[in-house]
Amino acid sequence: MLVCALAAIAAAHAGDAPRAPFGFGKPASDAEIAGWDIDVLPDGTGLPPGRGSVEEGQLIYDEKCASCHGTFGESNSYLQLAGGAGSLASDQPVRTTGSKLNYAPTLWDYIRRAMPFNAPQTLAPDEVYALTAYVLNLNDIVPAGTVVDRDSLPRVRMPNRDGFTTKHGMMQVDGKPDTANVACMRDCSPPAGPASQMPVYARDSHGDLAQQRREMGAIAGVPMAVVATAPGTAPARTEPALALATRLGCMACHGVDRAVTGPSFRAVAARYAPGGAGSSGGAADSRLMAKIKAGGAGAWGTVPMPPQAQVADPDARKVVEWILGGAQ
Amino acid sequence: MADITASPGRIDPAPEAVHRLATAAPRRSFLRRTLALGGGMIAASAGKAADDLSRNLPPNVPEWQTTLGAPILAEPYGVPSKFEANVRRRESPGLTRTAHSSVAFTPLQNLFGIITPSGLHFERHHAGVPLVDPHQHRLMVHGMVARPRIFTMDDITRFPSVSRIHFIECGANTGMEWGNVAVPTVQYTHGMLGCSEWTGVPLALVLDECGVDRRRAKFILAEGADAAALTRTIPMTMLDDVLVVYGQNGEMLRPEQGYPLRLLVPGVQGVSSVKWLRRLKLGDVPWNTREESLHYVDLLPGGMQRQYTWVQEAKSVITSPSGGQVILDRGYHEITGLAWSGRGRVRRVDVSTDGGRNWRSARLQEPVHSRALTRFSCDWSWDGAPAMLQSRVVDATGYVQPTYRQLRAVRGTRSIYHNNAIQTWAVDASGEVSNVQIAA
Numbered sequence: 001m002l003v004c005a006l007a008a009i010a011a012a013h014a015g016d017a018p019r020a021p022f023g024f025g026k027p028a029s030d031a032e033i034a035g036w037d038i039d040v041l042p043d044g045t046g047l048p049p050g051r052g053s054v055e056e057g058q059l060i061y062d063e064k065c066a067s068c069h070g071t072f073g074e075s076n077s078y079l080q081l082a083g084g085a086g087s088l089a090s091d092q093p094v095r096t097t098g099s100k101l102n103y104a105p106t107l108w109d110y111i112r113r114a115m116p117f118n119a120p121q122t123l124a125p126d127e128v129y130a131l132t133a134y135v136l137n138l139n140d141i142v143p144a145g146t147v148v149d150r151d152s153l154p155r156v157r158m159p160n161r162d163g164f165t166t167k168h169g170m171m172q173v174d175g176k177p178d179t180a181n182v183a184c185m186r187d188c189s190p191p192a193g194p195a196s197q198m199p200v201y202a203r204d205s206h207g208d209l210a211q212q213r214r215e216m217g218a219i220a221g222v223p224m225a226v227v228a229t230a231p232g233t234a235p236a237r238t239e240p241a242l243a244l245a246t247r248l249g250c251m252a253c254h255g256v257d258r259a260v261t262g263p264s265f266r267a268v269a270a271r272y273a274p275g276g277a278g279s280s281g282g283a284a285d286s287r288l289m290a291k292i293k294a295g296g297a298g299a300w301g302t303v304p305m306p307p308q309a310q311v312a313d314p315d316a317r318k319v320v321e322w323i324l325g326g327a328q
Numbered sequence: 329m330a331d332i333t334a335s336p337g338r339i340d341p342a343p344e345a346v347h348r349l350a351t352a353a354p355r356r357s358f359l360r361r362t363l364a365l366g367g368g369m370i371a372a373s374a375g376k377a378a379d380d381l382s383r384n385l386p387p388n389v390p391e392w393q394t395t396l397g398a399p400i401l402a403e404p405y406g407v408p409s410k411f412e413a414n415v416r417r418r419e420s421p422g423l424t425r426t427a428h429s430s431v432a433f434t435p436l437q438n439l440f441g442i443i444t445p446s447g448l449h450f451e452r453h454h455a456g457v458p459l460v461d462p463h464q465h466r467l468m469v470h471g472m473v474a475r476p477r478i479f480t481m482d483d484i485t486r487f488p489s490v491s492r493i494h495f496i497e498c499g500a501n502t503g504m505e506w507g508n509v510a511v512p513t514v515q516y517t518h519g520m521l522g523c524s525e526w527t528g529v530p531l532a533l534v535l536d537e538c539g540v541d542r543r544r545a546k547f548i549l550a551e552g553a554d555a556a557a558l559t560r561t562i563p564m565t566m567l568d569d570v571l572v573v574y575g576q577n578g579e580m581l582r583p584e585q586g587y588p589l590r591l592l593v594p595g596v597q598g599v600s601s602v603k604w605l606r607r608l609k610l611g612d613v614p615w616n617t618r619e620e621s622l623h624y625v626d627l628l629p630g631g632m633q634r635q636y637t638w639v640q641e642a643k644s645v646i647t648s649p650s651g652g653q654v655i656l657d658r659g660y661h662e663i664t665g666l667a668w669s670g671r672g673r674v675r676r677v678d679v680s681t682d683g684g685r686n687w688r689s690a691r692l693q694e695p696v697h698s699r700a701l702t703r704f705s706c707d708w709s710w711d712g713a714p715a716m717l718q719s720r721v722v723d724a725t726g727y728v729q730p731t732y733r734q735l736r737a738v739r740g741t742r743s744i745y746h747n748n749a750i751q752t753w754a755v756d757a758s759g760e761v762s763n764v765q766i767a768a
Contacts, residue, residue, distance in 0.1 A: 039549055039615060163633055165635065221653055222652050251427055
C-alpha cells in the first residue's frame with residue numbers, strides 16, 4: 001500500500017502523462033521483420049532478387065488470373081488491367097491499371113501482397129516478376145521477350161507517370177479548400193428546378209423502400225412492388241450452403257442467379273439437369289466435384305475455372321448438392 | 329383504400345394506425361400501378377393485422393400483459409426487437425461484382441443521435457473479413473525506429489488508453505452521385521458513414537515505445553492482416569490524433585471493423601484507418617500504394633489525378649425526411665440530419681426548405697465533438713406544398729459546404745471520391761420525398 005502511494009506521488013511529481021518506454025512488447029528480430037516486410041516503394045526499394053519474362057508471365061496469367069481479369073486484361077468484371085491509355089482526360093475515362101498507374105514497382109507490390117484474389121501471398125518472387133512483365137506487355141509498355149528484375153522494373157516508364165498531383169488542400173488538416181461557398185441566409189439565388197432525378201425505371205432498383213424504413217412515425221418508406229428480393233434482405237444469404245460457398249470463395253466468380261465471370265449456379269444446375277447440355281457423361285455430382293478440384297474450361301466459354309484443390313471433399317460435396325438442387 | 333386520393337398523406341388516428349402502410353402510398357400513377365400489383369396483399373395482411381392488434385388495444389388488456397415474458401438470458405448477447413428488422417445494412421445492387429470486395433451501407437434514415445450501433449456501421453472490405461485469433465495477432469513496428477518491436481494484444485491493451493468519439497467516412501461516400509442522381513435513399517447516398525466511441529492507445533505512445541526517429545520519419549505505412557494486406561500511407565503531421573484502436577462502443581471491435589486491432593485516423597478518409605492492423609513501418613517518403621495510385625485518387629477535368637487526398641471536408645445531410653420516404657401528414661415535422669468535418673468541430677448547420685433560397689440555422693445536439701458526427705434538427709410545418717430540403721454545414725475553420733455547381737466547377741463529374749456537395753431532397757404535393765440535384 002505504502003509503496004503504491006509513494007509511487008503514485010512520484011508519478012504525480014513527474015507529470016500526469018506516462019512516458020515511453022514502458023518496456024512492453026519484444027524486440028522484432030531481423031528474420032521476423034523479413035517475413036512481413038513486403039512493401040515496395042515506387043522507386044523499387046524493397047524489390048527482392050528474382051526475375052521473370054513476359055512469356056513466363058503469360059503461362060501463369062492464363063492459369064491464375066484470366067478467369068477474373070480476362071484473357072487480354074480487358075475484363076471490367078474486376079479491375080481492368082489493360083487499355084485506356086490517354087483516356088483519363090476524356091468524358092469517358094477508361095480506368096485501368098495501364099491507364100492510371102504511375103510506377104511499375106507498385107504493380108509488383110500489389111500482385112505480391114493481394115493476388116491471386118482467392119490465394120494471396122502464394123506467388124514466388126519470380127512469378128510476380130513474370131506476371132508484372134506480362135501485364136506491362138498487355139499494355140504495350142514492354143515488348144515480348146522482356147525480362148524484368150529489381151534493377152530493370154523501376155526503370156519502366158508508365159504512360160501516366162506524370163498524371164498525379166499533390167497540389168491540393170487535402171493533405172493537411174489546415175489545407176486550403178478548393179471551393180468557397182458563402183453562407184447566404186436570405187433571398188439567395190440558387191439554380192431553379194431539378195436537373196437530375198431518379199429515372200422512373202430505376203425507382204425500384206434498390207428494393208422495396210417501405211421495408212428499409214422503421215415502421216413507426218409520420219414518415220414512412222415508399223412502397224414498391226419488387227419481384228426479386230432486394231439485396232441485403234435476401235434470406236438466401238443466410239442459407240448454410242450459400243454461406244459455405246461464400247466462405248470458400250465460389251461467389252467471387254459465380255452468382256446464384258446471374259453470371260459473373262463464371263456461370264450462375266442456377267445455369268449450372270440447368271445444364272446438368274436431365275435433358276440439359278451436360279446431362280450425359282456420368283453422374284453429375286462426381287463430375288462437378290472433379291471440376292471444383294481440378295478446374296476446367298470449355299463448357300462455358302474460354303475462360304478457365306482455376307483448380308480449387310484446397311476445398312475439402314465434404315465442403316465440395318455440400319456445395320455441389322446444393323447447386324444441382326437448383327441453388328435455392 | 330378508397331379515399332387515399334382525398335388528401336395528401338395522412339396518419340389514421342389510433343386504433344386504425346395499422347392501416348398506415350397500405351394507405352400511405354402517394355397518388356402518383358406508377359404508385360397506383362404498384363398498389364395494383366402488390367397492394368392487395370399488403371391491404372389483406374394489414375386487415376388481418378388490424379384484427380389481431382385491436383385485441384391488444386384499449387379497452388382490452390394486451391396479450392403480453394397476460395402471460396410471463398421471456399426469462400433473462402433468452403439472448404445472452406442482446407439483439408434488436410424483431411420489429412426492427414428493417415433497420416439493417418444493405419448493399420447497392422450492381423455497385424460491385426463480388427461480396428468479398430464490396431460495401432454495405434449504414435441505414436442512416438433510421439438512426440438517432442450521433443453514435444452508429446456497431447452492427448450497423450458500414451462495411452467496406454477489399455478481400456473479405458478475416459477471422460483473426462487475438463492470441464495469434466501481432467503488431468510489428470519497424471523502419472525508422474531505434475527499437476523495432478512486436479506487440480501482442482496483451483501488450484497493446486496494457487498501454488494507457490483513451491476513448492474518443494469520431495466519425496469514419498469512406499472516401500467514396502456519395503461517389504455514385506458525382507454526375508447525376510443514381511440511388512434513391514440516404515442509406516445509399518451517404519451510408520458509407522459511421523460514428524463510434526473508439527478506445528485504444530495513442531499511436532504516438534506506441535511509436536515512442538519503439539524509439540521513433542521523429543527527425544527523419546515523415547510517413548507511416550499501415551498494413552492490414554486481411555487477404556488484401558491493405559496498405560496506406562499516414563503522414564507524421566497527423567500523428568498526435570491517430571489511435572491504435574481495439575474498442576468500439578464499449579466492446580471489442582466487430583470482425584468487420586478490424587477485430588482485434590485497427591488504426592483510427594480521425595477526419596481522414598476511412599481507408600486510412602487500416603483494419604486488422606498488423607504492421608507499421610516508418611519512412612521518409614509516401615508509399616504510393618495501390619490504394620493511393622490506382623484507387624482513392626481524384627480524377628480532375630483534364631485527366632490529372634489528385635493523390636493523397638486524405639482529409640474529409642465538411643459535409644451534411646438531412647436523414648429525415650429524406651429520399652424514398654413519404655410524409656404521411658401535414659403539420660409539424662422535425663427535420664433532422666447529420667453534419668461532420670474532417671477539419672474539426674461543426675460550428676453551424678443551416679437548413680433550407682425552398683431549395684437554397686432562404687436558410688435558417690438548426691439546433692445542434694450537445695456536446696459537439698471534433699471530427700465526429702453532429703446531430704442537427706429544426707422545426708418544420710409542412711403545408712402540403714412541394715418543397716426542396718437542403719442542409720449546409722459550416723465548420724470550425726469557417727468552411728461552408730459547397731453546392732454541386734461549385735464542386736463540379738473545380739473537380740468536374742468524373743471523380744469518385746470526396747463528394748461533399750449539398751444534398752437536395754424534393755418533397756412533392758403527395759408527400760413523397762425523392763433524391764434530386766438542382767445544379768447541372
